[in-house]
Amino acid sequence: MNLNLEQAFDEPVDLSHDLELSRESLARPELTGLQPISFRGRLQRSDPGFVLTGQMSFSGLVECARCLTDVPFTRTADVSWTFAPSHRQRELEGEELEERELLEGDIDITWYDDLQVPFDPLIEEQVQLEIPMKPLCRPDCKGLCPSCGADRNTTTCSCVKPSDERWDALKTLTR
Ligand SMILES: [Zn+2]
Numbered sequence: 001m002n003l004n005l006e007q008a009f010d011e012p013v014d015l016s017h018d019l020e021l022s023r024e025s026l027a028r029p030e031l032t033g034l035q036p037i038s039f040r041g042r043l044q045r046s047d048p049g050f051v052l053t054g055q056m057s058f059s060g061l062v063e064c065a066r067c068l069t070d071v072p073f074t075r076t077a078d079v080s081w082t083f084a085p086s087h088r089q090r091e092l093e094g095e096e097l098e099e100r101e102l103l104e105g106d107i108d109i110t111w112y113d114d115l116q117v118p119f120d121p122l123i124e125e126q127v128q129l130e131i132p133m134k135p136l137c138r139p140d141c142k143g144l145c146p147s148c149g150a151d152r153n154t155t156t157c158s159c160v161k162p163s164d165e166r167w168d169a170l171k172t173l174t175r
């Protein structure tokens with residue numbers, strides 16, 4: 001979807017946008033399921049462009065980083081974007097440099113040529129940030145046995161660590 005900035009030229013407009021993202025385009029192998037992303041927000045004029053603020057929410061499934069079980073998650077995040085006309089870019093970035101000490105952080109500006117901005121890539125970028133990193137099915141997940149692959153949360157396998165015996169042999173030799 002293109003965001004038509006012109007619609008907020010005279011007064012703020014409320015926007016909603018639901019979007020289905022493919023797991024392939026997100027390139028996150030641990031993501032095993034993803035529900036449509038929903039965005040609700042308000043677009044308004046600011047100087048010199050526009051500001052869009054709102055809330056994004058979605059849910060999905062990610063693999064436990066230790067045992068690979070699917071773990072459901074839900075995320076709700078406040079998001080905001082600043083849009084400014086690209087013909088002002090040089091001038092505004094110059095100002096920003098001078099006032100850098102006054103700014104609390106770099107303001108991320110999306111520059112536009114006409115009043116249409118591709119919206120889906122902006123949402124996709126935020127979704128990437130909100131997908132849980134190294135999720136666990138539970139804090140004390142025991143993970144999979146590295147030798148036989150058994151889920152150590154549900155079974156006990158008889159694998160022994162082969163390195164232990166070799167260390168013992170080495171100790172006897174050096175004595
Ligand atoms: Zn787990």
Ligand SMILES: [Zn+2]
Nearest residue numbers: 145148157159
């Ligand atoms: Zn095992």
